[in-house]
Amino acid sequence: MNVLLDFLPEFRKGFLGTVSLTAASSALAILLGLLIAGFRVSPVPPLRAFGTAWVTLLRNTPLTLLFLVAFFVVPQVLFPGTSPFVLATLALGFYTSSFVCEAVRSGINTVPLGQAEAARSIGMTFTQTLRLIILPQATRTVLPPLSSILIALTKNSAIAGAFSNTELFSVSKLLNDQGRPIGWIFLWIALAYLIITFAISGLFRLLERRLEVAR
């Protein structure tokens, strides 16, 4: 109990760190995921191939490995001195984007083919069809898996703690190293994660209810 009160500033910093990492990398992941999903269903073969390669490579690589590449290869080859937060956001965002892409693609597959054909018959381009007809209908199906992906992302962000980022896990490590009672630390850290993941699932439940339509 005392651990929380004694180290409130540390806990707050860790909590905010996890929240901001999660927020930044979910934004990146959703943006990239939508783009790559568009690639994967597009009529242009090279784009489709790129999308497939992206998903295969990122989805099947352990996240820790991506972090290692982001921290030890990217700064050396491309931009030396990039902040750890940006590097962690990139690693988390790229990794999660492959999962978002697949969720979006599964959503797109639930939209009947007739919808796309009808759109094309009234002269819409591929981008228009996707943006105005397909994606709005796909959104409903995409929401539940997307909330799972974002909750997983929240927990995955703990790896960033081992790479020069302040977040909940690194705070637990800090207090642990000082020899504070391990049980209480874990309890408070777990509760903090629960707050974030509950917020995400609550938000998505709200969205689902909003977008509900009888089929």
Add this chain to the structure above:
Amino acid sequence: MRIRKTAAAGAVVLALAATATACGGESGTAGDKASGGDVYSGTYPVNDKANVNSPAWKEAKKAGKITIGAKADQPYLGFQDTTGKRTGFDIEIAKMIAADLGFSEKQIEFKTVDSNVRETAISKGQVDYYVGTYTINDERKKQIDFAGPYYTAGADLLVRRDDKSITGPDTVKGKKVCSIVGSTPLQEIKKPKYGATTTELAKYSLCVKQLLDGQVDAVTTDDAILKGYAAERPKKLRVVGKPFTKEPYGVGLQKGDKALRDAITDALEKHIKNGDYKKAYEGTLGKSGTSFVAPQTPLPRT
């Protein structure tokens, strides 16, 4: 046909992934292979007449083996190589104690215990005692007991051999210093009076890699750990040698086991006096080029 195509594509992706991982691995860049020579590993006469009135010792004697907690990732200090052999200064200390408690080298079972679960492993009896850069402090003493200290370490800086600009903690202003997440020296060097920018990574080996690659200018932690890395690559790295904290290393054991604690303290005292300690130090951490400083004897019984 189709299957063959998929298989080919799969192979390409695998190859790509393999090249990608090769860059991120811990193997390091070419030409920076460890070159510290052999690590000293001694044998110590077993005290067959040992009799310690401690529950942990009695149980170990009955089982015919003693379980010792140690680190496995600290070269020249507490290290386990790919063949499973353990070497290093802490390992030697652990072996000296075991010999005096009446256990031969064959009867020792080493167990790798990570820093953050040390108190748990000791108090739950998963290990009989623990030797692994374990700083004695009051917070830990609430949960376990310490014998010793057997070595007084202090936070120091590891730099590239040819880097003359860092001569102590007062010269790190504006420099990049790396340490592991949450470690005490990191909290110290973060203080505004030193003015260093910090990088926090999961393992010291990653910090050392960044140091060799020139991405950070120094690695900070207890000098014992740094000496280990310097001993591994004496041509590339050196320890500055201006410790700025005091970290007395103790042997961790279950709380309240006074008999075992006294026996361990006696063992340490004996081996410091008969020169085993000095030999072990010079064959391990001493290879970093730092000179041997005799530990305080008799050991304060904390």
